[in-house]
Amino acid sequence: MATVQSGGASPRHILIVENITAQALMLQHILEEEGYQVSTADNGVAALEMTRAIRPALIISGVAIPEMSGYELCRQIKAGPGLSPIPVILVTSLSDPNEVLLGLQCGADSFVIKPYERSHMLARVEHALSNRDVAHMTEDGPPAEIFFHGERHQISASRTQILNLLMSTYDAAMQRNNELHESRQQLRERTAEVLEVNRFLDSMIEHIPTPVYIKDAAQLRYVRVNSAEEQLVGIARQDMVGKSVHDLFSQEEADRFTAQDQRVLASGLIEEIPEDRFFSQSKGLRLLHTRKVPVFGEAAEPTHVLGISEDITQKKALEKEIADLHSALKLRADELETTNKSLESFTSAASHDLRSPLSIIGGYAGLLVKNYADRLDEKGLHYLSVIGTRVKSMARLIDDLLSFSRLSLQEVQKTDVDMNALAAQVVADLPVGGPGAPQPVIQLGLLPPAPADPGLLRQVWVNLLSNAVKYSSLTANPQIEVSGRVEGAEAVYTVRDNGAGFDMAHYDKLFEVFERLHTDQEFEGTGVGLASVRRVVTRHGGRVWAEGKVDQGAVFHFALPVQGG
Template sequence: MKNDRRSVEPGELRRRAEEALRGETPARLPRTEDDPVRLLHELQVHQIELEIQNEELRHARNEMEAALEMYTDLYDFAPVGYATLDDAGIIRGINLTGASLLEVERSRLMGRPFAHFLAAENRSAFHAFLGRVMASQVKDVCEAPLVGNGKEPRIIQMEAVACTSGQECRVAILDVTERKSSEEEVRKLHADLERHANDLEIANMELEAFSHTVSHDLRNPLAVIDGYCQLIVHLCGDSLDEQCRGYLHQVDQGVKNMGELIDTLLNFSRLTHSKLCPETVDLSEMARSIAADLNKGHPDRRAAFRIEPGVRVQGDPKLLRVVLDNLLGNAWKYTGKKEDPVIEFGATEAAGKGRACFIRDNGPGFDIAHADLLFKPFERLPGSHEFQGFGLGLATVKRIIQVHGGRVWAEGELGKGATFYFTLD
């Protein structure tokens, strides 16, 4: 709306009227104030002034009607319902969105109690809410379900504030049905999670009891068996034939294998309760130390270790040592029949996974179709039973990496080696 159309100063109005009159009549000689022609001139000027003012009023009215139409559209088609209620909760005005929420034509809502559209058990709470709003003139919030009409009722949230008159209030109405449904789903998920956490705690307690049984009740009979085997060899060694000696050797080897399995199970179970003590860890230096131990412990063979320098991560050094012990130990074990074994350690950018450390070997590899068995406890890949192990090493690696918030995976091909990758959070 233009300012010169809303308000014209009297002097400006007179000037414009004079200019308009000069354009319509020929120039005249000056006359005295009581000259009839002068009076006619003044009447003509006033008439033109009125016409100018009427034109300004028409422009102002048209602009106000356009603005009113725009704001009416904004009010009616807003994504939020708006209503005006009196102090008794009677609907005095409502937009189309609000009428749609109540599922009643707007013209039929005027003069009806808003509480009529709420579930009966929530009407007293609504009137208390309305009383607070009218008394305090501060915005207040209330939630209530609408009448269901045979369907699942929708839940609305009302935000209201009293008008300055104190006789009415403005109410914004939002449909929060989906939000409340999502909150209920989250609540159920939290309850399920808490129940699973309790189940897990019970399972951990049972695992601890099992570990105690393994470490005491199983070790004792194994110690007895091993002791009697040694006693038989000591007392009757000269009188035993080769077959009997072979039997005793097998018993002794079985006892040792069982002891190793017990140690492996105990170490695996303890990972459940491991607490991280993170610090900066030089994995390259750790890998070099493990490689030196492997070469020293097996002087009959050598493997070419290619270790990338400067690979540092944040993690628990003791647990990460277990990871590299297992992965490098596996690579050492599975390249045992290669004439030129090569074992690599380094870091790379894995597509979609960020920076990942890897251990690669040129051993027998594996069929990628069986990759899901690699990290499962006690699972062995087809054809791998010729290699010693219990199937817990990679399961241990996976658990440690998960404790760090990372992930581990493997890639390989039969006859072309294998590569194990892991990331840390």
């Protein structure tokens, strides 16, 4: 098939003969950008017909084209009436010296070697067009003789044409030589880069703490081991390189390692051995985590096996120790949970059982005061008063113990709690002191919300604020300050008073059940309130702590998680 891009011949009309469409379009684009008119043909026969019809100013043809070769096309054009002045440029790889002779014999005007550069092709085109008339002037004399490959060849082309062709051939050869020189230079540069990369990889492999080795695929002999592999195996590398595993290790180990290597070579896939037992000559029995990797050559077949091992002996021992500790801790936790439930059940039962005799004692003491007060002396009445007071104290203690035991049994139902509203409600419900007693000034700061059980948390605020009021009641100007803040993933709440305080030397007793840092004569109490605070806060995943100085007040803090809670 042929295409004509212009209506007729012109001094800048060029015919391209090329059966590879991509190459034809590329050359057409180059020429049209320079203002040439272009026609194309994809075989020799069509090109000859178009040449006769349109008489182009120049023909650029490949040599391996269908129907008629580029050499034969050129020969017929040079022999055709009125066509011989048309210059012909042959595009060839010039891989065979005979191509030069064929070009001379067919009368070609120039060679261009592919792949060609744009500038070189355009220079050849301009030269061919500008020397068109000179190259084909008639010359007298016999045909030129060329002695090539032991034979004499007569060339009928003009001497100017021969010279142009030979010069273009020399130019093409020089171009190819320059390309070869550049390729060699690039090869040397790439070789230097590869050597540098290899040196870097060698250094890295040698100094990494992970054992690495390489075996050839043919006989599974070691060709490379690094320092870490030497230390693991306990054999010097000069005694390992060139040897197989059967030369170095026990029969059982060697058979196992060989089977692994053969599987990797057969499948072409990485094999991971999570736990592999190995007896080291320097370290004894070891447990390894090994990866074996096939290394492929140019033929896409594995040529080597790369092994990377990690000594996990100590890691596995630690994992077992941790697992054993977890099991022991879980067992201990289960035992503690059972014990706590038993203690809580006992506390609840004992508290209920104590109520009945306590009620009887209180009742009879009251009857004695009511019916026999006139018969008792002052000492007897004092004894009854003490009994009544102790009965009430014991009743409060039983109530507190029941509340404390319920804290462990009650399920925590978390919701977003408005701490400002909850603390304000507790303050409003606090009991007011008797006549003449100084009333505390309670300052409520802004409190951040937190996910918590409102009922349980209310008890925390009640206990902390009641304590602050109680222990500051003997102060002339009692001041209580409530504040809050967010620190990281916690909301921290603080209750500060200027009351009796406490000695930090006894801090370890502060949150324990029945432990009190003040006597009943100083301040009444059962020693359960702060223990309840700690239990509620810890059940929320939080923490509680305090600071104090004797007669200089106390500060109590508790923190609740606000993220992931």
